[in-house]
Amino acid sequence: MYPRMAVSSSRIQEVMDTPISINPNEDGITETDSKGYLEFDNVTFAYPGETESPVLHNISFKTKPEETIAFVGSTGSGKSSLVNLIPRFFDVTLGRILVDGVDVRDYNLKALRRKIGFIPQKALLFTGTIQENLQYGKADATIPELDQATEVAQAKEFIASREEGYATHLAEGASNLSGGQKQRLSIARAVVKTPDIYIFDDSFSALDYKTDAVLRRRLKEVTRNAMVLIVAQRVRTIMDADQIVVLDQGEIVGRGTHAELVESNDIYREIANSQLNNQSLTEGE
Numbered sequence: 001m002y003p004r005m006a007v008s009s010s011r012i013q014e015v016m017d018t019p020i021s022i023n024p025n026e027d028g029i030t031e032t033d034s035k036g037y038l039e040f041d042n043v044t045f046a047y048p049g050e051t052e053s054p055v056l057h058n059i060s061f062k063t064k065p066e067e068t069i070a071f072v073g074s075t076g077s078g079k080s081s082l083v084n085l086i087p088r089f090f091d092v093t094l095g096r097i098l099v100d101g102v103d104v105r106d107y108n109l110k111a112l113r114r115k116i117g118f119i120p121q122k123a124l125l126f127t128g129t130i131q132e133n134l135q136y137g138k139a140d141a142t143i144p145e146l147d148q149a150t151e152v153a154q155a156k157e158f159i160a161s162r163e164e165g166y167a168t169h170l171a172e173g174a175s176n177l178s179g180g181q182k183q184r185l186s187i188a189r190a191v192v193k194t195p196d197i198y199i200f201d202d203s204f205s206a207l208d209y210k211t212d213a214v215l216r217r218r219l220k221e222v223t224r225n226a227m228v229l230i231v232a233q234r235v236r237t238i239m240d241a242d243q244i245v246v247l248d249q250g251e252i253v254g255r256g257t258h259a260e261l262v263e264s265n266d267i268y269r270e271i272a273n274s275q276l277n278n279q280s281l282t283e284g285e
C-alpha cells in the first residue's frame, strides 16, 4: 500500500500545482445589455500541444435570439470541440467567440458560465443524492422547481419510483442508473438553472425515440426564450432547428435548414438518407 500511496500522492500534488490555463478573469464583464446572441468569428482551434494540427478551421456563424442551431457531422468532425469553446473549457487559437456581443475571454468566467446550461456528451453526475446533483447549477432551487425540471426532462417518474425519491443516493459515476436516466438527470439539472444558452452535446443519444421526441417537445416550451445549441447524430433530433451547420473534418461544409440542406448539400443528404425514409426526408418542408 505504501509505495502506491507515495506514487499517487505525488501525482495528486502535480495536478494541484498545475496552473489553470484558462484565465478566470475575475475583473471581467459580468452583465451585458443584449441577450441571446452567439457569434463565431473565424475561429481556428488546436488542442494545447498540438498546434500543428487544428481540429477546427475558420469557423464563422451567427445566431439570433431564441434560435435553435444544430451541428451535425461524423464522429471526430469537431462538434464537441466547437461547443466546448463557448464555456471556455478551452480557448480559441485564432479568431474569437462572442456571447451577447462580448468576447468570451472578456467575461468574468463565472458570469459567463452562469449564462450557460451545458449538457455534456457523457452525463457527469456526482456521488451524492439526486437532489444535490440537480441543485448543482442553482443551490437554492426549490422542490417545485426540481419537480418542473424533472418533469420536462422525463425524469420525474423514475425518481418517484425510487423509495427515497430526490434523496436517492447516486453511486460513483451514477452506476446505479441507466445511460438514459443519467442523460435525463443531466438535462434536468440544466433546466433547473434556467440559463440563457442551452448546449446539448449529443445529450439525446441514449434515449429511445419516443422519450427523445416527448422530451424535446417539452424542452421547447422551457427553452423558448433561450438560445439552444444541439449537437446530434440523429437527423430526426435536429431537423426542425432554425439553422443546421454541417461539419466535416473541422470545417463548415454546409449551413441552412433541413429542407435547404437536403436540397443542396451532399454530405447532409447522405446522413439524412441513411437515417430517414424518403417520406420523412421532406417532412420539414
Ligand SMILES: Nc1ncnc2c1ncn2[C@@H]1O[C@H](COP(=O)(O)OP(=O)(O)O)[C@@H](O)[C@H]1O
Pocket: 047, 050, 055, 073, 074, 075, 076, 077, 078, 079, 080, 081, 082
Ligand atoms: N482533449 C483532446 N485533446 C486532443 N485532441 C482531441 C481532444 N478531444 C478531441 N480531440 C480530437 O479532435 C477532433 C474532433 O473531435 P471531437 O470534437 O470530439 O469531434 P465530435 O464531437 O464531432 O465527434 C478529433 O480528431 C479528436 O481526436
Ligand SMILES: [Mg+2]
Pocket: 079, 080, 081, 121, 202
Ligand atoms: Mg462529440
